[in-house]
Amino acid sequence: MQEEIMKLRFASLLHDELSAKFIRQYLPNELQKGLTFVAGHHDASQYLSQGYHHLKMLVLADWLASSERRDLNEEEEKGKRKKMPMETIFTSISLDHNKDVERKYHNIELLSLNESVFPLERKDISQELEDNYRKLWNNFIAELGKIEYKNSERYLISLYYLLKKYTSRIPSAVWQSRPDISLFDHSKITCAIMESIYKNNMNEEEIGKILEILNKKSKNENLTEEEKLLLNKDRFSLIGGDISGIQRFIYSITSKGAAKGLKGRSFYLQLLGEAIAKYILNRVGLSIANLIYSAGGHFYIFAPQNVDINGIRKELEEILMEIHNGELYVAVDKVDLSISDLIEKRIGEKWKELGNKLEERKKKKFSNILDKKQVSANVYYVKALRS
Incomplete structure (x- = not known):
């Protein structure tokens, strides 16, 4: 294969x-x-x-x-x-x-x-x-x-x-x-x-x-x-990612060496976005060509329809909680696409739909793992919900 x-x-x-x-x-x-x-x-x-x-x-x-x-x-x-x-x-x-x-x-x-x-x-x-x-x-x-x-x-x-x-x-x-x-x-x-x-x-x-x-x-x-049903059947998906907590992460530095700190953290966030996108590519088994866009804390991936987005989201939440203690979060979701969506040029509508889903995800940060951990015992969860 x-x-x-x-x-x-x-x-x-x-x-x-x-x-x-x-x-x-x-x-x-x-x-x-x-x-x-x-x-x-x-x-x-x-x-x-x-x-x-x-x-x-x-x-x-x-x-x-x-x-x-x-x-x-x-x-x-x-x-x-x-x-x-x-x-x-x-x-x-x-x-x-x-x-x-x-x-x-x-x-x-x-x-x-x-x-x-x-x-x-x-x-x-x-x-x-x-x-x-x-x-x-x-x-x-x-x-x-x-x-x-x-x-x-x-x-x-x-x-x-x-x-x-x-x-x-x-x-x-x-x-x-x-x-x-x-x-x-x-x-x-x-x-x-x-x-x-x-x-x-x-x-x-x-x-x-x-x-x-x-x-x-x-x-x-x-x-x-x-024939219309064949064209309208969902066969693909557009996966989107949006890193949340960027402003707090970038500007929570001391005045000493602030300029270097800003540049360093901005560069780190760019690398983080690309790393998360490539993690998803590897997880789904896709090539670099499927990464449509990655910049400014956002990324978009063209993928098959049968992607386990919930499993991917849970894995990313656990990784970011472990590394950043909730200071940074990535909202990940997808919208399904049909052949009709592509040939009738409805991709703009789908892009907007995906953006709305990502905004909703950011209101439910770490929801896949919060119920499985002792929230009251970890102050970092509070930081995550505030960011």
Whole structure:
């Protein structure tokens, strides 16, 4: 099972028309077996045929990650991708819906923390886009060759961050939509969805039916009640975490060395949030790609629907009580997601629902363990309830 899921992770991170050639030419021999099926993820003759379970999983994840519900008989547009820069997502945001926002872009370049992080007007973007793509590719291949293969899990993590470095400024698609989603983010979400499909034990027949329904829906054809039920069934979940007690923790320091103390504690909280998120990933058996966001004491994880969130919450409460004596608490909860939630773009509503559930959790700090301990004998419980 572990070998199978690792192959699916690599396949979903590298799922484009060049993937099969790339895998044969550049990946270690230990990883090549069983990965070449990714070349058929735009080939309807394959993913509509029997015996292509993994390929069907990849196609479904790819469609859900990009809301692509293509006509299954449509020939893929190959070689027609315009050499365009990536548009910043912020040009899609406007308080005045009647006013057009000036579009701005990022150059085709490495992800970095220098001035290039700020988007530019189209006229200020390099006109040598094809050369920029070529340079990125050559540097990516050179750096990929330096990764020493020890085991598939370590190699996956290295590849993940290398893709983040080199493809976060490359648009994932430009011919059918605004180029405001990076190739890295699309690959990351595809990997997260595919892993959740696998963890939900969706069989080949069921996935095939869903692909046909999505194609039917893309043509605006009416769906049967049975087909609607398949799309509305909860199959995934969005897990959220919110660390509570941050203000008290940061500012409860003496004036001596206060500046260093503030920086140190802020950095610690960032590490704590990431550590908790990765604890959940390991607990559920998910990869780093399933961690959608982690910053400012908050994190969000895309996961399968069948997650024991109550068990995870109890474990985290016991750990934090042991380490911080109730001074810090993490509210953890989840909302379930259906395929309809993803393709009908209801994720914003689900995000809000999750936020409300986390706020309610913070009103019940350590509720999973309080009734099993001698509360009156431990003053730290009082501190926890006050924070």
